[in-house]
Amino acid sequence: MTETAIPERAAPAATDLPPATALSGWGRHPIVKAPQLRSEDLPRITVGATLTRGLGRSYGDASLPLPGAPVACSTLADRFLEFDSKTGRLRCEAGLSLAELNRVLLPRGWFTPVTPGTQFVTLGGMFAADVHGKNHHESGCFGEHVRSIRLRTADGEVREVGEQDELFLASQGGMGLTGHLLELEVQLKKVASPWIWAETSPVPDLETMIDRLLEASRHWPYTVGWSDCLAPGARLGRGILIVGRWAEASEAPARLPAMKRSVAVPFDLPTWALSRWFVRSFNALYYRVRSATAGAGIVSPQPFYYPLDAVRHWNRVYGRRGFTQYQCVLPTERGAESCRKFFDILVRHGGTPYLVVVKDFGAESRGSISFPRPGLTIAMDLPMRGRQTQTIVDALNEHVVAEGGRIYLAKDALTRVEQFRAMDPRIEAWNELRRRYDPKGLLKSALSVRLLGDEA
Amino acid sequence: MKVLFLGATKGMGRALARRLAERGEALFLLGRDLEDLERSARELEVLGAHGSVGSASCDLSEPSGFRAALDQADEKLDGFDTVVVTAGLFATQPELEQDEAQCERVLQVNFTGTVLLCEQVRKRLLSRGGGKLCVFSSVAGERGRKPVILYGATKAGLSYYLEGLDHKFRSDGLQTITVKPGFVKTGMTEGLDPPPFAGEPEDVARVVLRAIDRGKPVVYAPPIWRWVMMVIRCLPRFVMRRIGF
Numbered sequence: 191m192t193e194t195a196i197p198e199r200a201a202p203a204a205t206d207l208p209p210a211t212a213l214s215g216w217g218r219h220p221i222v223k224a225p226q227l228r229s230e231d232l233p234r235i236t237v238g239a240t241l242t243r244g245l246g247r248s249y250g251d252a253s254l255p256l257p258g259a260p261v262a263c264s265t266l267a268d269r270f271l272e273f274d275s276k277t278g279r280l281r282c283e284a285g286l287s288l289a290e291l292n293r294v295l296l297p298r299g300w301f302t303p304v305t306p307g308t309q310f311v312t313l314g315g316m317f318a319a320d321v322h323g324k325n326h327h328e329s330g331c332f333g334e335h336v337r338s339i340r341l342r343t344a345d346g347e348v349r350e351v352g353e354q355d356e357l358f359l360a361s362q363g364g365m366g367l368t369g370h371l372l373e374l375e376v377q378l379k380k381v382a383s384p385w386i387w388a389e390t391s392p393v394p395d396l397e398t399m400i401d402r403l404l405e406a407s408r409h410w411p412y413t414v415g416w417s418d419c420l421a422p423g424a425r426l427g428r429g430i431l432i433v434g435r436w437a438e439a440s441e442a443p444a445r446l447p448a449m450k451r452s453v454a455v456p457f458d459l460p461t462w463a464l465s466r467w468f469v470r471s472f473n474a475l476y477y478r479v480r481s482a483t484a485g486a487g488i489v490s491p492q493p494f495y496y497p498l499d500a501v502r503h504w505n506r507v508y509g510r511r512g513f514t515q516y517q518c519v520l521p522t523e524r525g526a527e528s529c530r531k532f533f534d535i536l537v538r539h540g541g542t543p544y545l546v547v548v549k550d551f552g553a554e555s556r557g558s559i560s561f562p563r564p565g566l567t568i569a570m571d572l573p574m575r576g577r578q579t580q581t582i583v584d585a586l587n588e589h590v591v592a593e594g595g596r597i598y599l600a601k602d603a604l605t606r607v608e609q610f611r612a613m614d615p616r617i618e619a620w621n622e623l624r625r626r627y628d629p630k631g632l633l634k635s636a637l638s639v640r641l642l643g644d645e646a
Numbered sequence: 647m648k649v650l651f652l653g654a655t656k657g658m659g660r661a662l663a664r665r666l667a668e669r670g671e672a673l674f675l676l677g678r679d680l681e682d683l684e685r686s687a688r689e690l691e692v693l694g695a696h697g698s699v700g701s702a703s704c705d706l707s708e709p710s711g712f713r714a715a716l717d718q719a720d721e722k723l724d725g726f727d728t729v730v731v732t733a734g735l736f737a738t739q740p741e742l743e744q745d746e747a748q749c750e751r752v753l754q755v756n757f758t759g760t761v762l763l764c765e766q767v768r769k770r771l772l773s774r775g776g777g778k779l780c781v782f783s784s785v786a787g788e789r790g791r792k793p794v795i796l797y798g799a800t801k802a803g804l805s806y807y808l809e810g811l812d813h814k815f816r817s818d819g820l821q822t823i824t825v826k827p828g829f830v831k832t833g834m835t836e837g838l839d840p841p842p843f844a845g846e847p848e849d850v851a852r853v854v855l856r857a858i859d860r861g862k863p864v865v866y867a868p869p870i871w872r873w874v875m876m877v878i879r880c881l882p883r884f885v886m887r888r889i890g891f
């Protein structure tokens with residue numbers, strides 16, 4: 191690790207701060223009022239900031255400061271700094287968006303080694319949450335492919351931190367709580383063509399879905415399942431299995447895939463769009479349509495990786511009260527039964543999610559508190575309905591604790607501290623390391639105060 | 647094109663320089679912070695700029711340094727044919743009323759400095775048969791308005807200067823392109839409440855690049871501001887006195 195002397199910069203005086211604005215994650219719950227600083231000069235605005243956030247695509251409170259506490263936003267610090275077109279090594283500022291990376295480098299045959307389900311994220315946010323994708327079983331988390339980071343720690347020091355360093359590992363998946371990420375160096379993946387060979391097939395029930403996912407992972411780099419957990423009885427968990435790989439140049443069209451313009455949800459949708467009968471009908475219709483159109487062929491990467499990006503502001507579907515995404519991993523050895531029980535609990539407590547994402551994870555990430563571990567991950571959106579939603583999350587968490595699984599901090603808004611601590615004993619050692627770089631506890635987020643033991 | 651660019655490090659300048667680079671144009675950057683210019687230069691190379699992108703220090707508040715900066719650019723580009731100036735300073739009317747030093751800085755950078763630079767550029771371009779000069783002014787210079795009296799005055803002066811240049815020298819081969827942005831979401835306007843029709847720098851860049859290619863004398867960006875300002879220009883004084891716009 192090398193430390194760089196940078197010019198003394200004083201923390202901004204309270205009078206220099208912009209007025210507090212309402213900030214939230216993608217789920218629009220919770221909402222925190224705080225001053226947000228945004229500038230191309232990320233090194234300057236991170237001085238005195240309690241946290242840095244990117245494009246705010248984490249769902250809950252991970253990217254939110256405490257009320258009134260200054261937060262830096264990285265999105266204007268978005269330059270490519272160096273790219274070696276022979277090796278695929280990229281150095282960039284932390285606010286570079288994945289959408290921009292894809293736009294510029296995919297036509298040249300390079301792609302991110304790991305992508306989440308939206309390209310409207312920053313590379314800094316991808317490292318801080320150590321995101322996973324449809325290829326987790328093969329390629330692990332995004333952080334595994336990052337070679338070095340430039341970090342401003344709470345003591346004001348700017349450090350170049352290599353992947354062997356414990357500070358690096360604590361930051362990979364560290365939810366921005368070890369320092370402000372200024373730059374990163376990542377190894378991109380060479381692809382044979384900018385097109386995807388994809389295959390989709392209907393799956394009749396949950397058990398078959400899990401079997402087929404595990405089987406597919408042995409042959410395909412990208413796999414994921416969409417399940418309908420509102421389907422009755424034996425059909426519970428029926429869904430669509432999607433697998434894919436980068437197409438060979440010989441099978442792909444010579445042209446580049448078109449970047450389709452997205453449509454927007456113009457306003458918050460009314461509550462009937464979330465009623466049980468509507469969601470159930472939607473899921474059933476989706477299953478039928480996708481089953482009827484199932485097949486194999488060449489598709490553009492955009493709908494394959496980022497189906498939801500086609501609709502801007504889709505979070506408005508959940509109305510003004512917002513929503514939460516619940517994502518957990520259940521250990522492999524607990525089997526399909528654990529998963530069925532999970533769905534039972536969900537439905538019994540009145541959960542009515544649109545399609546649920548199911549995916550098998552590969553090995554545990556090297557990040558000190560990264561989310562993935564071997565097992566089956568389940569993710570779903572739940573509308574915010576006050577106590578009812580809290581009850582569902584509590585009940586699901588109880589099951590996850592009992593099964594030895596854990597939840598994903600980048601999605602969470604409602605988990606209780608006791609349950610989280612029971613799931614993740616790694617937090618203590620990680621906090622010890624944090625305190626060495628931040629003895630006064632200057633870096634914190636709404637999430638870290640809620641779950642990780644930071645003081646308000 | 648061989649483009650000399652002042653202001654490529656941030657905001658609309660960054661977005662426009664990126665478009666030029668992606669098109670494979672040759673670029674040379676001027677600005678205040680050499681280290682930061684270098685970072686932008688490396689990015690523009692990644693994006694596809696023709697050859698290596700050079701840079702030199704040039705501060706609009708120090709006209710004595712203009713000649714040396716232009717010499718360096720001319721040498722590296724073997725004579726630039728296009729000049730883009732997006733650099734400029736902004737402060738709110740209350741800030742400028744309270745802080746005389748800051749007010750002087752804004753007047754100097756946005757008007758005196760920019761005009762003096764354009765004068766030197768004009769002479770160089772005309773001496774080799776012409777070229778394109780694209781400078782960012784503002785819709786704030788269209789009418790004397792309460793919220794932007796001082797800043798607007800610098801841009802009004804700049805717009806008039808640029809219009810005069812275009813009238814006089816277009817026939818000699820010098821195309822002057824005056825860009826009049828409305829509210830655009832950049833670091834300059836961060837913390838201000840965005841009005842309706844607030845634009846994104848990338849959209850502005852697209853519109854401006856087309857205007858440069860076509861040698862269009864005046865361009866509003868986002869384009870809707872052309873119509874907004876047409877209305878504002880027609881408003882009688884007694885109305886302007888009453889409204890807060």
Ligand SMILES: Cc1cc2nc3c(=O)[nH]c(=O)nc-3n(C[C@H](O)[C@H](O)[C@H](O)COP(=O)(O)OP(=O)(O)OC[C@H]3O[C@@H](n4cnc5c(N)ncnc54)[C@H](O)[C@@H]3O)c2cc1C
Pocket residue numbers: 215216241242243244245246247248249252253264284285305306307308310311312313314315316318319320321322323324364365366367369370371372498600601635
């Ligand atoms: C539609 C959709 C699909 C998604 N699919 C997936 C998926 O498949 N897999 C997956 O893993 N995730 C997924 N996510 C979650 C998303 O990828 C992560 O939350 C990611 O971190 C968001 O990046 P961001 O730039 O928006 O960061 P933000 O949401 O702004 O911040 C996320 C965290 O990173 C920290 N952070 C951000 N930038 C910095 C920085 N420069 N320095 C220090 N800390 C920083 C923040 O403090 C916060 O803790 C999805 C989200 C959406 C909306």
Ligand SMILES: NC(=O)c1ccc[n+]([C@@H]2O[C@H](COP(=O)([O-])OP(=O)(O)OC[C@H]3O[C@@H](n4cnc5c(N)ncnc54)[C@H](OP(=O)(O)O)[C@@H]3O)[C@@H](O)[C@H]2O)c1
Pocket residue numbers: 652653654655656657658659677678679682704705706707732733734735736755782783784785786826827828829830831832833834835
């Ligand atoms: N944003 C708007 O809503 C808006 C509206 C109307 C008009 N405009 C005008 O459009 C232009 C671009 O605006 P923007 O929003 O993109 O601004 P910005 O993001 O603040 O960028 C301004 C650029 O000007 C450079 N600069 C500032 N002072 C300088 C000086 N003394 N010498 C040399 N370079 C200097 C900066 O360089 P450093 O990297 O050194 O800081 C930076 O690259 C400006 O002229 C502005 O007045 C903007």
